[in-house]
Amino acid sequence: MSSSLPPAATIRGHETLDTLFAIMVRAAHLGEWAMCHQAIEQFVAALDGHLSYEEESQFPAYAASSPGAAAEVQQLLEEHERIRGAVDSLTESFRGRELDLQGVGAVEVMLRDHDARESLRFHPWLMARQRGA
Numbered sequence: 001m002s003s004s005l006p007p008a009a010t011i012r013g014h015e016t017l018d019t020l021f022a023i024m025v026r027a028a029h030l031g032e033w034a035m036c037h038q039a040i041e042q043f044v045a046a047l048d049g050h051l052s053y054e055e056e057s058q059f060p061a062y063a064a065s066s067p068g069a070a071a072e073v074q075q076l077l078e079e080h081e082r083i084r085g086a087v088d089s090l091t092e093s094f095r096g097r098e099l100d101l102q103g104v105g106a107v108e109v110m111l112r113d114h115d116a117r118e119s120l121r122f123h124p125w126l127m128a129r130q131r132g133a
């Protein structure tokens, strides 16, 4: 990803991830495993790009902005690791043509909760920084 990605693009990235996740899960529900496996590649690449971009290009500056933000970044980083682990486990099941409904639910909840947490303070900070506030 570009190092100059505008904040709105990273925020919209959550919608893209939700869409790719939904396509992957729907294909699994339908037993369309070739389509599911293609969707896995797209979802995993988009997820890795999003998480890595936040970790490398955005979180360090946000963490430096206040002690509260630094503590929040620690929590966000822990959530990133939990998301990666849950996605690894789920996609492993899908690659084995197994519809892991519990894994689907776990990833859905993690992504939703993480999105909500980033929306509270991190995203407003990104937008304010872009405006030069």
Ligand SMILES: [Fe+2]
Pocket: 010, 014, 050, 054, 118
């Ligand atoms: Fe994010």
Ligand SMILES: [Fe+2]
Pocket: 051, 054, 076, 080, 114, 118
């Ligand atoms: Fe994140």
